[in-house]
Amino acid sequence: MTVKRSSLNEILKIAEILCNQRGVRLTVQRRKVLELVCAAEGPVGAYEILDRLRESVDNPAPPTVYRALDFLLEQGLIHKLESLHAFIGCSHPSHPHASQFLICSDCGGVSEIESSGISNSLRQAQERTGFKTKRPVVELLGTCAQCQRTAVPKE
Amino acid sequence: MTVKRSSLNEILKIAEILCNQRGVRLTVQRRKVLELVCAAEGPVGAYEILDRLRESVDNPAPPTVYRALDFLLEQGLIHKLESLHAFIGCSHPSHPHASQFLICSDCGGVSEIESSGISNSLRQAQERTGFKTKRPVVELLGTCAQCQRTAVPKE
DNA sequence: CCGATGACGGTATATTATAACATCGGGTGA
DNA sequence: TCACCCGATGTTATAATATACCGTCATCGG
Structure with a gap:
């Protein structure tokens, strides 16, 4: 992904x-x-x-x-x-696409993903509402898998 | 929705x-x-x-x-x-939730939606990647249904 | 050559957001 | 009651992000 x-x-x-x-x-x-x-x-x-x-x-x-x-x-x-x-x-500039970003607030790392599931659900929401998207902004702020493991085990 | x-x-x-x-x-x-x-x-x-x-x-x-x-x-x-x-x-502050926003650049209007489809696909992406989201940002920038109708028919 | 267009340089300023530190007020326990 | 703490607020200054505006220059098509 x-x-x-x-x-x-x-x-x-x-x-x-x-x-x-x-x-x-x-x-x-x-x-x-x-x-x-x-x-x-x-x-x-x-x-x-x-x-x-x-x-x-x-x-x-x-x-x-x-x-x-x-x-x-x-x-x-x-x-x-x-x-x-x-x-x-952009990770893959050659084709137009809607990306989503996973932004880790611990390490500052950002992963660009291109999930068809997310794209599809966004498209469906648009169809329902008649809204026409020019630029989607999908950014998940949180903690990446790596940093969750590294994190203090208890606290 | x-x-x-x-x-x-x-x-x-x-x-x-x-x-x-x-x-x-x-x-x-x-x-x-x-x-x-x-x-x-x-x-x-x-x-x-x-x-x-x-x-x-x-x-x-x-x-x-x-x-x-x-x-x-x-x-x-x-x-x-x-x-x-x-x-x-917030349109519905009583319960915790992840919202998505449809932002019309023509009229400046914003709709808050709460699509289970989008939430689910976001959750799935998290499961696949092991990412843990604290704050999701989902904002679709574009044109609302109303403004699409109002818009100049040709050009 | 001329005019249009797009890119750029440069100044100033608008807009958004936070740092840092002082103060205040209300509760709590001695 | 008093000393103390702590969360909320007041105040000043400044950081960080972004754009308006205007003049210049190069290029390209006519």
Whole structure:
């Protein structure tokens, strides 16, 4: 269910191809921001990206980062984690999809899952209500299996 | 599926009872903030609450509002809409539950639904992954049935 | 060449949220 | 009664997140 993360180079190559196919430009900044987001261990905030961008760009300002992030979001190359105000690389950008996120508050780790069960039930709810979803936000905040084992046994 | 919203007085009464049962204090500020959130047409931001609070409190500061909101969230009397940075009264505070929200970007309306299908599929995903959810965030951003009809027919 | 468009730089500021510390008030036990 | 604790509140300042706005530049199609 959990999707394996591709290597950075792989991701960048896919991104390049996708943008070409779609006739949109993966410019230097956009590419750099994508790289920073995907290279990160976990989710990264916009200002964290901004900081890391300082190493390769002269004096970047917030709009620079946000513009790139907006583009990458539109292209489905990254996701925004609303509950964390942070961004994370998409595990499988090649096809459009609705993802769900398991966010561990202990270790900070995030798993992107793509559960057909969840997608189906969401779709059914939409059919019942006539609501048309543009962007689904499904984020489960809690404790991952690993951290549950590591946790203090009693207390 | 959509839950009818109770009247303001009803809500306040229920809140009072619940807090008594739980041995927590629904103080004047907390009650006032709950009232403001529930009286609002749709979701309200913290600073919007702050503004409205000025009418009944001398010179309220952000922490006043956020503290009250935190309390109300803990007690399940309101919900936070992460994707809007806004708060909304809980439609059915009497029992613990996981809600989902349909957020219309056209009219700004929000429906709270409680779909067993969605809950079940989320639970299944948790069982598969061993993840333990403390707080689920399920927000569908899009267009409500009403606004789809109202929308420009072609374009 | 011209005009349109999209990307970018840069400044300022809006918006959302919390840190830190002082105070107050009500209950509890000595 | 008094000392004490603790939860709630007041107050100031600031952190963190996000966008408005405007000018410039490059590219592309006509």
